Amino acid sequence: MNSFxxxxxxxxxxxxxxxxxxxxxxxxxxxxxxIYILHREPDEQARILVYLHITLVLxxxxxxxxxxxxxxxxxxxxxxxxxxxxxxxxxYVSTRELLFxxxxxxxxxxxxxxxxxxxPQLVRLAKDIRTNKLNDGExxxxxxxxxxxxxxREYSHSLYPPALAISIEVALETLLEGRAELVLxxxxxxxxxxxxxxxxxxxxxxxxxxVMRLHLAAEISYATYRIIEEAVANAEKKSSTTRIxxxxxxxxxxxxxxxxxxxxxxxxxxxxxxxxxxxxxxMQKFHGxxxxxNVADGVEVLVLLPYEAPTLxxxxxxxxxxxxxxxx
Amino acid sequence: xxxxxxxxxxxxxxxxxxxxxxxxxxxRSEMFDLVGSYESIEAFGAEMLKHKPSDSWFSxxxxxxxxxxxxxxxxxxxxxxxxxxxGLQFATLLISSMEFGALLRVLRKSQAKGWAALxxxxxxxxxxxxxxxxxxxxxxxxx
Numbered sequence: 001m002n003s004f005x006x007x008x009x010x011x012x013x014x015x016x017x018x019x020x021x022x023x024x025x026x027x028x029x030x031x032x033x034x035i036y037i038l039h040r041e042p043d044e045q046a047r048i049l050v051y052l053h054i055t056l057v058l059x060x061x062x063x064x065x066x067x068x069x070x071x072x073x074x075x076x077x078x079x080x081x082x083x084x085x086x087x088x089x090x091x092y093v094s095t096r097e098l099l100f101x102x103x104x105x106x107x108x109x110x111x112x113x114x115x116x117x118x119x120p121q122l123v124r125l126a127k128d129i130r131t132n133k134l135n136d137g138e139x140x141x142x143x144x145x146x147x148x149x150x151x152x153r154e155y156s157h158s159l160y161p162p163a164l165a166i167s168i169e170v171a172l173e174t175l176l177e178g179r180a181e182l183v184l185x186x187x188x189x190x191x192x193x194x195x196x197x198x199x200x201x202x203x204x205x206x207x208x209x210x211v212m213r214l215h216l217a218a219e220i221s222y223a224t225y226r227i228i229e230e231a232v233a234n235a236e237k238k239s240s241t242t243r244i245x246x247x248x249x250x251x252x253x254x255x256x257x258x259x260x261x262x263x264x265x266x267x268x269x270x271x272x273x274x275x276x277x278x279x280x281x282x283m284q285k286f287h288g289x290x291x292x293x294n295v296a297d298g299v300e301v302l303v304l305l306p307y308e309a310p311t312l313x314x315x316x317x318x319x320x321x322x323x324x325x326x327x328x
Numbered sequence: 329x330x331x332x333x334x335x336x337x338x339x340x341x342x343x344x345x346x347x348x349x350x351x352x353x354x355x356r357s358e359m360f361d362l363v364g365s366y367e368s369i370e371a372f373g374a375e376m377l378k379h380k381p382s383d384s385w386f387s388x389x390x391x392x393x394x395x396x397x398x399x400x401x402x403x404x405x406x407x408x409x410x411x412x413x414x415g416l417q418f419a420t421l422l423i424s425s426m427e428f429g430a431l432l433r434v435l436r437k438s439q440a441k442g443w444a445a446l447x448x449x450x451x452x453x454x455x456x457x458x459x460x461x462x463x464x465x466x467x468x469x470x471x
Contacts (some may be wrong), residue, residue: 153425157434162426166403167394173430191438194410210413218400 113155131308161225168221172228172246180232180244180259187214187250214250220305223282224248227257230278231301241298255305257304262298279303333362333464336387338405340372341365341423343421350391350423359462363387366462369397369407386416389465394424394431397412405431412439419464421457422446442468 050191124145128134133141156162163171169189176182186192193210216224228246235244241263249256276292283290288305341347347365354362359456365386366372381383392404408420419442420430428445435443444464446452 143449149449162395163430165400166431169435170405170431170434172426172467173434177430189437190406190409190434192415194406217400 010224023035043276107255110159117151117155118147121151160222164218164221164225165231168216168248170222171225171247172222173231176232176246179236180246183245183247183249185249187211187216188216188248212279216255217308220255220286223286223305224255224257227282227303227305228259230276231257231259231303234276234301235263235299237258238263239263253307255304255307257303259301260298262296264299266292266299334359335461336361336363336391337389337391337461338362338364338372338387339366339391340369340396341391341393342367343393346423348400349459352460353457354391356454357458359458360389364386369402369404370399380418383416389419389461391421391423391428391461393425394422406436409438412442418442419461419468419470420444421446421461421467423466424455425449 011196020135026213028148045176046269071166081282124148125134125140128143134140159173161171169184172182172184191210192213194213228248232244232246235241239262241261243262245258245260247260249257276290279290280303283303286305290301290303292299337354339347339350339354339362341350342369347367351362351365354360358418364375366375369392370437378386392408395403395465396404397407405420407421408422412418412420422431422445424445425448428447432445442464443466444460444469446456446460
């Protein structure tokens with residue numbers, strides 16, 4: 001059976017139950033009764049009884065105060081956690097909405113292309129074969145090749161440049177061929193060292209010391225490509241442009257992309273075109289910065305993207321670690 | 329032709345049909361000796377490490393699909409370039425459905441010779457493959 005000394009413990013344990021209410025009610029009744037006794041019979045025994053009650057009440061309330069403080073702390077933490085959940089949840093919802101929108105737009109675009117471009121080509125081809133316009137196997141093959149190369153390949157490349165799967169260097173060389181000069185950070189080129197002796201430890205020591213290859217995350221690589229694509233197209237729109245120089249380098253924790261042209265300077269009231277709004281969308285996504293300024297010999301679009309700097313070797317070492325990998 | 333005078337060739341191609349086609353072409357050829365055929369860069373790498381550092385194991389010609397790695401960080405062209413940077417001497421015939429102009433330019437910055445490329449199209453013939461293989465080997469005076 002519980003004694004009065006157990007009351008604080010009971011109250012803590014039974015925090016949210018009817019037991020707590022009953023105990024508090026009994027205590028209050030007991031206390032009122034004690035005051036009444038003290039008032040009516042102020043003798044030594046009654047005073048001791050009252051002091052004892054007061055002590056018990058203080059114990060109960062001190063326990064309750066600690067409880068109250070702890071509860072308040074818990075509530076504050078819960079409130080903070082709730083705020084964080086709400087925050088994350090709203091970000092999640094907006095990201096999900098964005099992804100949903102992008103997904104829809106992509107489906108719409110691909111669907112329209114399949115329906116409006118690919119299907120008519122195939123239908124025409126089938127019709128020509130049936131009506132014997134194409135009775136030569138070689139001619140049929142030519143038409144199929146034409147569809148594959150002119151339509152399917154071109155479209156798939158516009159969705160995602162396949163050269164990016166090799167490297168940013170190959171992708172930019174492909175993009176800028178005959179359009180702009182490319183100056184690329186040596187650590188992003190194929191002449192840099194991927195950082196492990198593939199063949200033997202002897203060859204590693206024998207090889208010429210080269211700079212280590214940096215790894216660009218796929219999304220930063222894609223953003224870099226698209227930004228340059230838009231900035232170069234923008235520079236080409238000016239009839240006065242005869243030279244474009246693209247310079248990409250990693251500086252500290254940033255990828256620095258500069259696209260300079262020697263065309264007419266921009267006017268103060270120039271409005272952002274579609275190309276610049278595409279660049280701005282990437283800036284928002286990656287929290288980067290973009291400036292477009294008149295410089296001594298033309299115009300420069302300067303973009304800074306955040307960069308985390310693992311070398312390709314770090315990435316490959318992680319991949320191959322413990323897997324009988326190549327970094328021996 | 330005496331087999332000892334043939335040029336050794338290894339094929340890395342992730343498309344099984346095309347791998348079979350390429351293997352058949354080099355097996356039939358009197359000029360080449362197919363010594364290995366792999367479904368991925370990783371499968372080739374694992375085999376290579378078993379034999380290191382024996383240069384004699386390595387073939388004179390590598391026929392490699394550019395996108396034949398199971399790892400998105402690795403591609404066939406960069407891998408071959410890294411091997412050559414390690415001091416190995418072999419010719420590489422790259423095969424892919426993408427266009428190669430820029431890729432070859434980039435590869436030649438690192439090693440000037442011994443690179444050739446063929447685009448996978450329906451027009452690609454056995455003769456095209458053998459001729460390209462011969463040409464790229466002759467660039468490195470392997471024939």
